Amino acid sequence: MALDADATLGEAGEFGLISELVKLFPGDEHVLVGPGDDAAVLRIKHGHVVVSTDLMVEGRHFRRDWASAEDVGHRAAAQNLSDINAMGGTARHLTIGLAAPADLPVAWALDLARGFAAECASVGATVVGGDITRADEVVIAVTVLGQCLQSPVLRSGAQPGDVLALTGRQGWAAGGLAVLGRGFRSPRALVEAYRRPEPPYAAGQVAAGAGATSLIDVSDGLLAEAGHLAGASGVAIDVRRDAFEVPEPLQAVGAALGADPLQFILGGGDDHSLLATFPDVASVPDGWQVVGEVRAGEGVTVDGAAYDGPTGWTHF
Amino acid sequence: MALDADATLGEAGEFGLISELVKLFPGDEHVLVGPGDDAAVLRIKHGHVVVSTDLMVEGRHFRRDWASAEDVGHRAAAQNLSDINAMGGTARHLTIGLAAPADLPVAWALDLARGFAAECASVGATVVGGDITRADEVVIAVTVLGQCLQSPVLRSGAQPGDVLALTGRQGWAAGGLAVLGRGFRSPRALVEAYRRPEPPYAAGQVAAGAGATSLIDVSDGLLAEAGHLAGASGVAIDVRRDAFEVPEPLQAVGAALGADPLQFILGGGDDHSLLATFPDVASVPDGWQVVGEVRAGEGVTVDGAAYDGPTGWTHF
Numbered sequence: 001m002a003l004d005a006d007a008t009l010g011e012a013g014e015f016g017l018i019s020e021l022v023k024l025f026p027g028d029e030h031v032l033v034g035p036g037d038d039a040a041v042l043r044i045k046h047g048h049v050v051v052s053t054d055l056m057v058e059g060r061h062f063r064r065d066w067a068s069a070e071d072v073g074h075r076a077a078a079q080n081l082s083d084i085n086a087m088g089g090t091a092r093h094l095t096i097g098l099a100a101p102a103d104l105p106v107a108w109a110l111d112l113a114r115g116f117a118a119e120c121a122s123v124g125a126t127v128v129g130g131d132i133t134r135a136d137e138v139v140i141a142v143t144v145l146g147q148c149l150q151s152p153v154l155r156s157g158a159q160p161g162d163v164l165a166l167t168g169r170q171g172w173a174a175g176g177l178a179v180l181g182r183g184f185r186s187p188r189a190l191v192e193a194y195r196r197p198e199p200p201y202a203a204g205q206v207a208a209g210a211g212a213t214s215l216i217d218v219s220d221g222l223l224a225e226a227g228h229l230a231g232a233s234g235v236a237i238d239v240r241r242d243a244f245e246v247p248e249p250l251q252a253v254g255a256a257l258g259a260d261p262l263q264f265i266l267g268g269g270d271d272h273s274l275l276a277t278f279p280d281v282a283s284v285p286d287g288w289q290v291v292g293e294v295r296a297g298e299g300v301t302v303d304g305a306a307y308d309g310p311t312g313w314t315h316f
Numbered sequence: 317m318a319l320d321a322d323a324t325l326g327e328a329g330e331f332g333l334i335s336e337l338v339k340l341f342p343g344d345e346h347v348l349v350g351p352g353d354d355a356a357v358l359r360i361k362h363g364h365v366v367v368s369t370d371l372m373v374e375g376r377h378f379r380r381d382w383a384s385a386e387d388v389g390h391r392a393a394a395q396n397l398s399d400i401n402a403m404g405g406t407a408r409h410l411t412i413g414l415a416a417p418a419d420l421p422v423a424w425a426l427d428l429a430r431g432f433a434a435e436c437a438s439v440g441a442t443v444v445g446g447d448i449t450r451a452d453e454v455v456i457a458v459t460v461l462g463q464c465l466q467s468p469v470l471r472s473g474a475q476p477g478d479v480l481a482l483t484g485r486q487g488w489a490a491g492g493l494a495v496l497g498r499g500f501r502s503p504r505a506l507v508e509a510y511r512r513p514e515p516p517y518a519a520g521q522v523a524a525g526a527g528a529t530s531l532i533d534v535s536d537g538l539l540a541e542a543g544h545l546a547g548a549s550g551v552a553i554d555v556r557r558d559a560f561e562v563p564e565p566l567q568a569v570g571a572a573l574g575a576d577p578l579q580f581i582l583g584g585g586d587d588h589s590l591l592a593t594f595p596d597v598a599s600v601p602d603g604w605q606v607v608g609e610v611r612a613g614e615g616v617t618v619d620g621a622a623y624d625g626p627t628g629w630t631h632f
Contacts, residue, residue, distance in 0.1 A: 007422045045349055049365055051444060053411040053459055057451040093368040097457050106323045128367060135373040141413050141457030 050146040052083035058138035065179045068279075069108040071195040073115025075270075076140050079219060081123055082199045082272035084146035088153040088208030091125040091146040096238060099135035112140070123201050153208045153276070155216035158233035162213055162277040163294035165284045168200035170222060170244075174268025175253045182257065187249040200270035203287065210285045212276040214246075220269040221312020226292070226300045229277065236297030238304055239266070243291040245261035266302065267310040362523045366462040368399035374454035382496045385424040387511040389431025391586075392456050395535060397439055398515045400462035400590035404524030404534035405471040407441040407462040415451035428456070439517050469531035469592070474549035477553035478529055478593040480608035481600045484516035485509060486538060486560075490584025491569045491577075498573065503565040518602065526601045528592040536585045537628020542608070543616045545593065552613030554620055555582070559607040578627075582618065583626040 056062060056079070062072045069134065077094065084091040095206055097118060098109060109132075117127055125144070140283070176188075176194030185191055207215055214233055216225045223239065230237045246254075246261045254261030278284050317541055372378060378388045400407040412432060414425060425448075433443055441460070444546070491503075492510030515533070516602065523531055529547055532541045539555065546553045562570075562577045570577030593610055594600045617623065 008419050051409065051411060051462070053413050053445055053453070053457070054447050055413045055415050055449045055457060057415055057449055060450055085421055093367065095367060097369050097371045099371050099455050103324050131370050133371045133373055134376055135453060135455060137452050139371070139415050140453045141369070141371060143411055144461035145365070145367065145461070184429055228489055280537065312389060
C-alpha cells in the first residue's frame with residue numbers, strides 16, 4: 001500500500017506507517033527478526049536476545065481513576081512480558097521510561113514502579129534501567145529483553161490445515177473495561193482482570209516445544225491478532241463461535257449492557273492470552289483450546305463468514 | 317535522603333525519585349550494572365549486552381520549529397548511542413517508540429525515522445523494533461543495546477590523583493540553543509551543532525583501552541556530569557577554567573548576548589562530548605584534553621572555588 005506522505009497519522013493508520021518505517025530499518029545479519037513481529041531477535045555472540053518495546057499513554061491505555069498506580073505498573077509489565085511469551089521466549093530484563101507532569105505525586109510513581117517490579121519478578125525478570133522526564137501527560141515506555149531456549153515462534157509459520165488454539169483468559173479485561181466505562185465497579189472479577197491481567201506466561205515456551213507453527217499474544221483483540229497471523233503467514237483463518245464457552249461474569253455483563261458477550265471474547269484485548277497454530281489437534285498442548293482452523297486464502301472469518309463486530313483496538 | 321511520599325515529582329526532583337526507584341529494582345546475578353549508570357550491563361550467555369533508554373518530549377527536548385524531523389531523529393539516536401559510548405561500548409541495536417497526536421504529519425514521522433536510522437547507521441547500529449501510539453504531545457522513547465569488547469567503564473572508578481579529560485565539541489549545542497531561544501538562526505555552526513550533535517563515537521572504546529577509571533557523556537552539562545562522576549566515585553573534582561579554549565562562534569554569541577561564553581562550555585549539554593578520568597596525564601589518549609583533576613573530598617569546584625553559574629539541565 002502506497003502511503004500519502006502528506007497524510008496525517010490519523011489518516012494513514014498505524015499499520016500504514018509501520019510498513020513504511022520497516023523499509024527504513026533494513027537490519028543486518030545480526031537481526032534474526034526485525035520490526036514486524038512481536039519482538040526482535042538478535043544474535044549476540046553465542047546467545048539470542050529477544051527485545052520488544054511498548055508505550056502506554058494516560059487517558060488512552062489507562063486512567064488513573066480506573067486503576068491504581070500499582071495496577072498500571074502490573075499492566076505495563078504484563079503487556080511487555082507477554083510479547084516475549086509470544087515468541088516462545090523467557091523475559092529476563094526490562095527498562096522503563098516515565099514521562100509525567102511535574103504535579104504527578106511521587107507516591108503514584110513509586111507505586112507504579114512497585115507494581116511493575118512485582119509483575120516482572122513473577123516471571124523471574126528484573127528492571128535494569130530507565131529514564132524519567134517531564135511531559136504534559138503520563139507516558140510509560142517499556143523495553144523488555146528475553147531469551148529463547150529454542151527457536152522463536154514467529155507470526156508467519158501458519159499453514160493451511162493447521163488448527164488455531166487459544167490459552168489464557170480471553171474477553172475478561174474487555175468486559176471489565178466496558179463495565180468501568182459505564183461507571184460501574186462490578187462484576188469484580190472482570191474489573192480485576194482488566195486492572196491486573198494474568199497472562200499465561202509459561203504457555204509460550206510450551207507451545208514452542210509442542211511445535212507451534214505461529215504464535216501471537218492477544219493485546220488488541222482476538223480476531224485482529226488472528227488477522228496478523230493470517231497476514232504474516234499468507235493464509236486464511238476461520239474462528240468457530242461455538243468453540244468458546246462464555247464465562248458467567250461475561251454473560252452477566254452482556255445481559256446488563258444489552259451486548260452479545262461473545263463480542264468481548266472476539267474483539268477484546270488486554271488479557272494477553274496466547275493464540276497459536278499447531279500442525280494438528282494431537283499436538284495442541286494441555287490447557288489450550290482449539291478455536292478455529294487455518295485454510296488456504298486470506299483474511300479472518302467467523303464460522304466461515306465475515307464478522308461485522310469490532311475485531312480489536314486501533315491506535316489511531 | 318528520605319523522600320516524602322506525598323511530594324510531587326517537581327518537589328522531589330529526578331534524583332530523589334531515582335534513588336527511591338533503584339531500591340525497588342534489586343537486580344540479580346545477571347545484572348552487572350543496573351540502574352544508576354549510563355547503561356545497564358547484562359551477562360547473557362557468553363556475551364555482555366549494554367542497554368540504555370531515554371525519552372524525548374516535544375517542547376522540552378525539541379521544538380518542531382527549531383529543528384527538522386530528520387534533525388530530531390539524529391538527536392534522539394545520538395543521545396542514546398552516546399550512552400553506549402559512555403560505557404566504552406559499541407552500540408548494536410535500538411528500539412524506538414513514538415507517541416504522537418493524530419494530526420502529526422506522516423512525513424514528519426518518516427523523516428524522524430530517517431534521521432534516526434541514518435545516525436544509527438553511522439556507527440553500524442540498526443533499529444530492530446518499535447511502537448507507535450497516540451498522545452497529546454510527541455514523545456520519543458529509545459532503547460539501545462550494545463556490547464563491550466572489554467570491561468565497561470563506570471562512573472564510579474575515579475581516584476584522587478587522576479586527571480579529568482574531555483573529548484568532543486562542548487558548549488556548541490548550548491550556544492546554538494541560546495541563539496534559537498532568542499529567535500536567531502546564526503552563527504550557523506552552533507545552530508547546526510544543536511540540531512545534529514556529532515558525538516565522538518569512537519572515543520569511549522579508546523578511553524576504555526587507555527585505562528580510563530571513570531567515564532560519562534555530557535548530556536546535561538559538563539559540571540553536572542563531573543558531579544555525577546564525583547558522587548559515584550566518592551571524590552572531589554576540580555575543573556580548570558583556563559583549560560578551555562573558547563571557539564570563535566561561542567565568543568560571538570557571548571558578545572551578542574552579553575554572556576560569559578564559558579557558561580556554554582561549563583553548563584551546556586547536548587553535544588554528547590565525553591568526560592573521563594585517567595590515572596595520569598601520560599595515559600590520556602590523543603584527542604582528549606586535560607580539563608581538571610580528581611582530589612580527595614566531594615563535589616565539583618572550578619579553579620578551586622564553588623561555581624555560581626548554571627551547571628546543567630534539571631528535568632523537573
